[in-house]
Amino acid sequence: MINYYFDNTNALKPYTHQLDANDDTLPPDNALRIAPEFKEGFHPCEKNGTWVLVEDHRDEIVFDIETKESVKIDYLGEIKEGFTSLEPFQFSKWNGKKWVLDEDDQNAFKVKQNKMLKNSLLNEANENISILQDAIDLDMSENGDEDKLNAWKKYRVLLNRIDVSNIAVIFPEKP
Template sequence: MTFKMTNTNRTITIYNLSSATNEFIGKGDGYIPANTGLPAYSTDIAPPTTKDGFVAVFNFDSGKWSLVEDHREKVVYDIHTGESTTINQLGKLPDDVVSIAPAGYFVKWDGETWVNDPEAEKTAQTTQVIQQKESLLTLAASKIAPLQDAVDLDIATEAEAAFLLAWKKYRILLNRINPYDAPDIKWPPMPDTE
């Protein structure tokens, strides 16, 4: 039944709606003065019975209720990145999320479950070796430069000349490291500078 104004005061059952989503939030008795309409965000049409995981949402244009999936506050995981997010809107879950948390860092979604992703693990290991190698090469260069200056100016002590050779040998051994051999990397020992 659709609401009709009358020229008499009356009390009717109204169904209150959320102003944000038009979902049913409760019912009560509403006093309707003569020649006035319903209060804002309400209807006199009873909502359908809902089932778990759904809410009743009213459409003012059609004057009808529909059942809409409700996953709000549910934590889901992006199937491309594994990143978690919390659902905050009504409706179906996006196609690219699942409710199963990834187990580990190097996994991928195979359509049914998270599986180990050796390629991603190898890429991460290789990247880590590249970064460590670059850092150690920078350190070696910073140690070599002043020692080389001392040798070039013919003012190096025997210890400085020995350290220079040790650091140069270390830098050569570092350069021979192939990051794509990760995780089987044998790092050369750093020269003793004591």
């Protein structure tokens, strides 16, 4: 285990060397002879000749409040500014205290999904119309092909009229 101490600037530093103390000598640099107090969630460190408990969040996962990226803590002390232990959710944004729903982000996602669905449905309609039209043009149509062609054309017109920016859009039923 690594022991830590505070230097003259009060910056937390790892205790990286070993000096043995005898009964008739002073303790090693930055070391105390009294046992430190231990408390869950804290790590004892020496400061000005006494033990202090420093927050210990090592190996905990925190989240960047700007990017939502997760980071594993590898330092002693308070969680750094700009990070939180609260996990973000889809379409969330940080309001200074907690994650809240970002409705603009959620709506933009729905609009994007609507565009993709509309394009997919238009491609399917175009394919069906093309095949039915070829059958009719080549006098290879079967009974009901003209009705099917008209139904797919009507469906394609209705699809083209859809405003995908309306997040509550209802797509027409396929023929």
